[in-house]
Each structure stands twice: as structure tokens, then as C-alpha cells.
Amino acid sequence: MEQNVAELYTEEDVALLERKMKRLRTALVVLGAAAFAVCVALAALTNARNAGRMELAAVIISTVVGWVCIYGGIFGVDAKKKEIGHARMLRSEPRERIDGRVTVTDERLRIRGSITVRRVEVASETETRRVLVHENRAERLAELPATAVYVAHGYVAAAEEAK
Amino acid sequence: MKRVLKNILSQLHSFALWALMSVLLWGWIFGLATDTSYDKKVMIYCHVPELRDVELTMALEDDLPESIKMVQVHSFDYVMFDTVSIAQADILIIPAVDVSEMRDEIVPLEGDGGAEAYDPDTGEGILLDYITYGDEAYYLFLGAGSAHLEDGIAARIAKKLLDM
Numbered sequence: 001m002e003q004n005v006a007e008l009y010t011e012e013d014v015a016l017l018e019r020k021m022k023r024l025r026t027a028l029v030v031l032g033a034a035a036f037a038v039c040v041a042l043a044a045l046t047n048a049r050n051a052g053r054m055e056l057a058a059v060i061i062s063t064v065v066g067w068v069c070i071y072g073g074i075f076g077v078d079a080k081k082k083e084i085g086h087a088r089m090l091r092s093e094p095r096e097r098i099d100g101r102v103t104v105t106d107e108r109l110r111i112r113g114s115i116t117v118r119r120v121e122v123a124s125e126t127e128t129r130r131v132l133v134h135e136n137r138a139e140r141l142a143e144l145p146a147t148a149v150y151v152a153h154g155y156v157a158a159a160e161e162a163k
Numbered sequence: 164m165k166r167v168l169k170n171i172l173s174q175l176h177s178f179a180l181w182a183l184m185s186v187l188l189w190g191w192i193f194g195l196a197t198d199t200s201y202d203k204k205v206m207i208y209c210h211v212p213e214l215r216d217v218e219l220t221m222a223l224e225d226d227l228p229e230s231i232k233m234v235q236v237h238s239f240d241y242v243m244f245d246t247v248s249i250a251q252a253d254i255l256i257i258p259a260v261d262v263s264e265m266r267d268e269i270v271p272l273e274g275d276g277g278a279e280a281y282d283p284d285t286g287e288g289i290l291l292d293y294i295t296y297g298d299e300a301y302y303l304f305l306g307a308g309s310a311h312l313e314d315g316i317a318a319r320i321a322k323k324l325l326d327m
């Protein structure tokens with residue numbers, strides 16, 4: 001039977017993640033700078049008649065755009081940065097091969113200050129090994145008819161599928 | 164959607180902190196943008212139940228002395244925790260009951276007593292388009308700590324208020 005090893009993160013995947021992260025970071029910086037410029041312009045154009053409305057507008061713009069930047073920064077840029085670091089680790093570190101039937105469970109774990117992962121069970125005739133996979137690659141792994149996985153530091157880096 | 168909501172809830176403290184910082188930051192910046200030094204502004208404080216401060220400010224800013232950049236009209240509520248501002252006031256409109264209590268912070272416009280701003284018996288008074296008075300007599304005084312006593316600007320604007 002022909003074997004085929006499918007990498008969960010190829011070099012192209014890592015490059016694509018880096019491009020997406022840089023684009024998102026640039027967009028957030030531009031959005032934040034534009035909002036700040038608008039608020040400064042509102043402050044410069046204020047007078048006794050419109051001061052209350054101008055300040056309210058500046059506070060609303062600054063708050064809402066700030067929330068968007070916080071959300072995008074934490075769950076977009078930072079999450080992608082961690083995923084890129086994780087992908088690089090998977091590609092560079094030594095791997096262990098584990099044979100067996102691969103099942104991606106619904107158990108989701110958020111590693112504090114790091115990535116969110118799903119639990120994977122690899123069941124052979126003699127034992128069941130429990131490893132982890134990045135949640136963004138869990139679906140891809142679940143769709144593969146994998147007969148073995150390659151694991152680095154307890155995380156699935158690649159799967160071997162029977163052809 | 165559920166995931167987005169979960170993410171938002173996990174960072175609720177960051178969003179709340181940012182909103183608070185935003186209010187404080189822009190409050191401070193707009194405070195700077197709408198303020199100037201004591202010698203370039205005239206501050207009017209009114210201890211009245213209702214004050215249309217923006218409208219009165221606009222009416223006074225149409226014709227200011229050259230050295231004055233702005234007029235600030237505030238109710239006493241505005242300075243509840245800031246007695247320094249009251250001490251620096253140029254003009255005060257206060258009820259009769261406040262006069263003895265504030266005797267060190269006020270000086271009469273002319274003569275001994277304050278200029279009458281509102282008579283509750285007749286309902287006649289100054290600035291009735293801008294001020295709703297209570298059921299007592301109100302008087303207009305200059306502030307003892309005013310930066311515009313010597314240059315006469317406080318008295319000039321006070322007279323303008325009496326004529327409006």
C-alpha cells in the first residue's frame with residue numbers, strides 16, 4: 001500500500017500566515033492612526049457651541065476603534081504570530097512516529113499565553129496515545145484517513161495517510 | 164459568532180479599561196482645547212437651578228474685549244469638588260442665602276451690595292432667556308479672586324449681563 005505523508009503546515013502555509021498577519025497588523029495600525037487623527041481634528045475644531053458633541057464623538061470613535069484594534073490585535077495578529085511560531089517549531093523539531101487509528105476529539109484546550117489546541121487520540125492494537133493538534137489544523141487532520149501521525153513535543157506535525 | 168462572543172467575554176476587562184481610558188484621555192484633551200489661562204478668559208458662575216450655559220456663552224462671545232479669548236459659564240454643580248475655580252471666578256450670580264457665606268469671595272459691582280439679578284416678587288431679572296431662577300432673590304457680584312478686577316473687564320462684562 002502506498003503511503004503519503006501530509007504536512008499540517010507546509011512552507012507555503014507558514015508564508016501565507018505571515019502575509020495575513022502583516023496585512024492585518026498594517027490594517028489595524030492604519031485604522032488606529034486614522035481614528036486618532038479624526039479625534040485630534042475634532043478637538044481642533046471644537047468651540048463652546050459644539051464642545052459636548054465633539055467630545056462625545058471623539059470618545060465614541062476612540063472607544064469603538066480601540067475595541068476593534070484590541071480584538072484584532074489579540075485574536076488576529078497575536079494568535080497568528082503564535083500559530084507561526086508553533087508551525088516553525090513543528091517543522092524544525094525532531095518527530096516521533098505514532099501508528100494507529102487517528103481520532104480528533106472535541107476536547108478543546110487553551111494553553112495559557114499560547115495556542116488553542118484539540119485533543120487527538122491515536123489508538124493502536126496495544127495502546128491509545130493522546131496528543132494535541134492546533135485547532136486551526138484539527139479539521140484538516142480529521143478529514144485525512146490517517147494511519148499514523150508524526151508528533152513534535154506532543155503536537156501533531158504531519159499525518160500519514162493510506163492511498 | 165459564539166466564538167467571537169466567547170473571545171470578547173474573555174477580554175472584557177481590556178475593553179472596559181480602554182473605554183475608561185478613552186473617556187479620561189479625550190476629556191482631558193478637550194478640556195485643554197476649550198480652556199486657556201485665567202487672564203485670557205472670563206469665568207461666570209451661577210448658583211441657579213437651571214442654566215443654558217452654551218447659549219449664554221455664545222451670546223457673550225460675540226463681543227469680547229481684545230485680550231479675552233473665551234467666556235466660560237458654569238453652574239455651581241460643575242465645581243462641586245473644585246473650590247479653587249470658584250475662588251478664581253470673575254462674575255458670580257448667587258442667591259441671597261449664599262451672600263453671607265461667600266462674603267470673602269465676592270466684591271460688589273458698585274456700592275455696598277450686589278447688583279440685583281432676580282426679584283422673586285415681580286419675577287423680573289436678568290438673562291431670563293438663559294437662567295431659570297429659584298424662589299428667592301439673586302444677586303450679581305464680581306469675584307474677589309478675579310484676574311480682571313484691575314483691568315475692568317470683569318465689571319464691563321458684568322454690566323453687559325445686567326443690560327442683556
